[in-house]
Amino acid sequence: MARQVCRAGKGTRTMTGEMTKPIRTRFAPSPTGDLHVGSAHTTLFNWLFTRHHGGTVVLRIEDTDRKRLVERSLGSITDGLTWLGLDWDEGIEIDEQANPLPDRERGDYGPYMQSERQELYRQSAEWLVEHGHAYYCFCSPERLAQVRQERQAKNILPSGYDRHCRDLAPEDVQRRLAAGEGAVVRLKVPLEGVISFTDLVRGEIAVDARTLEDAVLLKSDGFPTYHLANVVDDHLMAITHILRAEEWIPTAPLHVLLYRAFDWEMPQIAHMVLLLGTDRKKLSKRHGSTSVQEFRANGIIPEALLNYLAIIGWSWDDKTEIFSKEELIEKFDLDRVKASSAIFDHQKLEWMNGQYINHILTLDEVTARALPYLREAGFVTDDTSPDYVKTVVALEKERIKRLSEVPEMTAYFFTPTVEYTIDALVSKKQKLTPELTLRVLAATRDAVAGGDVADLAGMETRLRGLADELGLKAGQVFMPIRVALSGRTATPGLFEMMHVLGQETCVARLGAAHEWLQEQGAVTAG
RNA sequence: GCCCGCAUAGUCUAGUGGCCCAGGACGUCACCCUUUCAAGGUGAAGAUCGCGGGUUCGAAUCCCGCUGCGGGUACCA
The missing domain is CATH 3.40.50.620 (HUPs)
Structure with a gap:
């Protein structure tokens, strides 16, 4: 029914020629907090609709409730919009986040702050x-x-x-x-x-x-x-x-x-439509992250959030879900907007974020975006080689779901030593015993020391050969190495990882893991 | 309570009278790939199209009723 009305409306306008009237829409946030995803959703639809039709977007601030004003909220809202890539043609502008008041306005219909009207x-x-x-x-x-x-x-x-x-x-x-x-x-x-x-x-x-x-x-x-x-x-x-x-x-x-x-x-x-939490109630702080800045802090990239928001309550066809901003502008219109509220699915957002990180953004882009998180964790400083960071990100790129988890995922590339646990080192899944693991560690340390980690294929041949000599399966040799080098059981490909870590570090960590495991044995035996 | 809105799998959706005993995606499960984890590939389970009446040769699609869910009910926005 809704679509019929919509079509009828269009037809009428075409016939009377009113379609030529330039479209003007507005975002009208209240400065009472950070930019909420629900309001970002409505804003996005407004923006796409207006851009699709070549209209003008106005940003007006509805600050008429003096009791609920929140300082810095305005800057936070414009900041969130800008981060998402939503711009406006008229209205208030904030120069710096530090300044809670608008610095200037543009457009002929001001003032755009309701308190000034x-x-x-x-x-x-x-x-x-x-x-x-x-x-x-x-x-x-x-x-x-x-x-x-x-x-x-x-x-x-x-x-x-x-x-x-x-x-x-x-x-x-x-x-x-x-x-x-x-x-x-x-x-x-x-x-x-x-x-x-x-x-x-x-x-x-x-x-x-x-x-x-x-x-x-x-x-x-x-x-x-x-x-x-x-x-x-x-x-x-x-x-x-x-x-x-x-x-x-x-x-x-x-x-x-x-x-x-x-x-x-x-x-x-x-x-x-309204965005709902998993309890079907209007999405609010009770449901976890709800502000755009929280998503940002949690390692969601703006393209993914924008794309995800766009396909809640709007669809193009029966299969396409990934759209660039340009495609959205081209395709978006009200006739394909739904009227039923939708539950905000964090899992699907995360999947989409992974799609952007793994398949859509380039390595350079992902590296650049991961950098702030790595700096904050103290893993990367001005002295860190940009190429090294890029190489590390390249290794982990396909398993990054959120940028914020990059430091945790790549920590062992930036710290001098790693920590071990018995369960990780002595893999039950690989049917290893402490004794067997010690033998593997000792033998591989020597094998690695005698080889060249820069020769990926050569190193692989060497270690596979070693497994044969020990009468073990490749995995039984590879897993202890993996854990010795990284402290964890899930890592990128073993030989790529060894190459990035470097010969010296590999040999040292293999030795350290051996030593550590021996000490553990001594303790449990004694 | 009253007013308004909405109603396809756990979730997001396609569907505008026959192409639909319902298509895609997330999630779940299995298998393949494989040195782990991902990614990727293949496949599976999952929807009596909220329920009940109509209209029609034929309805997820149109009409009515009901139910459920949500929103509103402020000198908030």
Whole structure:
């Protein structure tokens, strides 16, 4: 049904020629924390839609809730967007993360910080009051809470506010206002009728006006609520399409009413799906990593997160899942957007991250991106040879799932010695005993010392021959070497690893492992 | 409670009346490759298309009802 509506809409626009009207959309985050993946998802859809149609993206900051403002949040949000590769054409700009306030703006529709547009909202609210679309309300929070509770219990519609101040005498209102009594401005919702609008992905949505509350438009602190600010700004900023999250559907009729009251044309509107946790509840901090910066810290690369986010609630066909940003821009449109919420699957994100690291990015790119993590772990300094780092990354590249695990995976390439455990060294799976392992270690140390690790094939032949001599399978010889060199049972190919580690280190570690195992034997025997 | 939205395997999805006793992907399992782990390859299990009624020669697809899940219900956004 949704798609039919969408198609019908397109056709109409084509016929009337309105398709030529340039598209303008906005991201409208509230600076109340870091960039949440859910909001990144909506933003991405907004961005893809706009870029696909060659439109203009506006970044507007909705900082009208003064109590929930979080310092540095703004920088964190723009930082997250930039990291993801989502840019904007108009709006605020932050020069440095260190500076919590916007340094400058670009675009002709500013200011883009709602806190700097207070006068506009105040005037709009007053205009609505003067024209009979809104009214002043003096009710106390206590009364409001009580009324709400009563009406909900008795199932009286609308269930919130009882419109107590809706018909106050004008002179009464003026007197109380003049006396400085605290007041809010509320929307005068029609007492009956059906309010409907067309959602570009869901089709027609209709609501009985009797269920709608006289919502607050202007708060007593002089700041507007979302409802007023969003409508005023979208109109003044010439926004043509509103793409926002599903949680806004219930209040959309209020916005319809507002556009009607102002006699403004309402932008096209579409609500995107919600991202859910594994308990099917709206994704939140309780579900683990939810901010874009957390994914970044956890070694997720932006291309993978962007790609993964794109295929939640949108699909191109029945098989393609990997898309570059350019392909997404080319292919993305609202007609293939779904309306059902989706559980955020960390496993699939990780798989996709691995795809990018292992198959899509080049070795140089992966190395460059892993570098910060290696530096942070102290494994790489300015003195470390870039070529050496690259060689190490090359060895582990295909098993990296997250960049953040690179230091742990490659530690033995950067530390002088490694630590052992009996279980790893004396592999049960290879049917080895401590005695056998000691013999293997001693024999291989000599074999390696007498060979050349740079000759990969030669070394392999040599060690396979050694296995034959000892009457063992190749694996029974290789596993102790692997553990002696790395301290672990899962590593890259043995001979590549030996080559990178170097002759000297290999011989030393083989000897060290032998010595260590002998000591363990002495302890357990004694 | 009330209002709104959504409904294909554990998860993300393809599907817009016959090509579907339902295709792809993640995950799971098995096998192959193999010096380990990955990667890769092959294959398997897993969906009575939420349920019940219609419409139709024919429905996952259209209609109605129900159920389930979610969202909203603030001087938050």
